[in-house]
Amino acid sequence: MRCRDVEALWDELRGECQASLKETVHVHLRACPSCQDMYEQYEGVAYCLSCLPRPEPSCDLAKKVIQHIAALKGKGHSPIVLSAVATPLGRVFVGFKHHRIAYVSLDTGEPLDEVIARAGRRLRREVVPGDAPLWLVVALEKFFSTWTIDDAIVDISALTPFEQAVLRAAARIPPGEVRSYAWVATQIGRPRAARAVGRVMARNPLPLLFPCHRVVDSSGELHNYYYGIEMKARLLEMEGYRR
Amino acid sequence: MDDYQRRLYGFALRMTGNREDAEEIVQDAFVRAYRALGKMSPEQRADLRLQPWLYTITLNVTRNRLRGKRPTNVALDALADPDAILRESNEGPPQPEAIVEQNTEIALVERALLQLPMHLRAAATLRFIEGRSHPEIAEILHQPIGTVKSHVHRAVRILRRILGPQIGRFSPEGVPMHALS
Numbered sequence: 001m002r003c004r005d006v007e008a009l010w011d012e013l014r015g016e017c018q019a020s021l022k023e024t025v026h027v028h029l030r031a032c033p034s035c036q037d038m039y040e041q042y043e044g045v046a047y048c049l050s051c052l053p054r055p056e057p058s059c060d061l062a063k064k065v066i067q068h069i070a071a072l073k074g075k076g077h078s079p080i081v082l083s084a085v086a087t088p089l090g091r092v093f094v095g096f097k098h099h100r101i102a103y104v105s106l107d108t109g110e111p112l113d114e115v116i117a118r119a120g121r122r123l124r125r126e127v128v129p130g131d132a133p134l135w136l137v138v139a140l141e142k143f144f145s146t147w148t149i150d151d152a153i154v155d156i157s158a159l160t161p162f163e164q165a166v167l168r169a170a171a172r173i174p175p176g177e178v179r180s181y182a183w184v185a186t187q188i189g190r191p192r193a194a195r196a197v198g199r200v201m202a203r204n205p206l207p208l209l210f211p212c213h214r215v216v217d218s219s220g221e222l223h224n225y226y227y228g229i230e231m232k233a234r235l236l237e238m239e240g241y242r243r
Numbered sequence: 244m245d246d247y248q249r250r251l252y253g254f255a256l257r258m259t260g261n262r263e264d265a266e267e268i269v270q271d272a273f274v275r276a277y278r279a280l281g282k283m284s285p286e287q288r289a290d291l292r293l294q295p296w297l298y299t300i301t302l303n304v305t306r307n308r309l310r311g312k313r314p315t316n317v318a319l320d321a322l323a324d325p326d327a328i329l330r331e332s333n334e335g336p337p338q339p340e341a342i343v344e345q346n347t348e349i350a351l352v353e354r355a356l357l358q359l360p361m362h363l364r365a366a367a368t369l370r371f372i373e374g375r376s377h378p379e380i381a382e383i384l385h386q387p388i389g390t391v392k393s394h395v396h397r398a399v400r401i402l403r404r405i406l407g408p409q410i411g412r413f414s415p416e417g418v419p420m421h422a423l424s
Binding site for chain 1: 249251
């Protein structure tokens, strides 16, 4: 048996292989120090991998999955439709239901499947792809000329009351102006909750429409933005922000 | 579901090196499976081998996710959230999260695994960590058994190169030589 043939059989030795085959390989390994060395290393790697710990998922994972599936099953829960709409910023994915916008995501080159999955996870609703209706195209055109959105066509009911309050406060910042996280926190009567405000901004399901890009560090620095700091600066510039 | 959840989570974690990603992947995988089951005929459902099928879905979700992941994918306005900044600094190539808490040998192996190309990482994880047989892996990856064997082998070769002399140090008793005993 050639060394190459023996190498192909190493993994077989780990399972239930024929005794005669095992013996043949062993005979070769005993007689061939280089194969034996390689085999020991092979078994070593396999052993290292088999020793890796098996961390447990967090205890609420099953609950999250069940809730998500229950939301899909729920009668009367029509899915959120996700459409791609052409805008001055390029393609923007917009999720809507019953004439109200519930989700916005800029195009980052991410596959549509993944955008749909992300929206579904965030809103815990079923999300399906679909065409953009006329009212949506018109609403976005209007948004990009005024940089404000009519409250009647956005839906943030899937969010917690705190998240809703934060987003509504952010929406009161006039286009072209910026405010700090602390300002938003004060506006909602929770002056010590600036960090929590930051976390809500980080998970904003309706960026652009609820302008988390207008919320900045107390020093006025733009810092991070999901779509990159350049995008944050570009949005503010498009709105007419001057430092 | 508990058992499946644990297995799929473990698999997704080894594939991504990130607990948060792994949990979201498992959540997506179950939702996809639920939808797909609803569209199947009773015959298809009867023929379905649930476990390999769930691994396949998990792997597809993982692939999509890692493909779509940009290194700059930071939380919106991470500024007010120092944790987010911390997470950001850990972005880039996937890293096992809890390296500092774990003993060095385990962290070395975890990191080495994450350096493999995804198809080899999947093969090695399924074979040695999940303990799946070659025919099962072939079914999960939709590949011929010969391809699976060669991927497992290539993965081991690369890991051997990365880990080098650390392999022997991994176990205090040294490496068990089952077949040579």
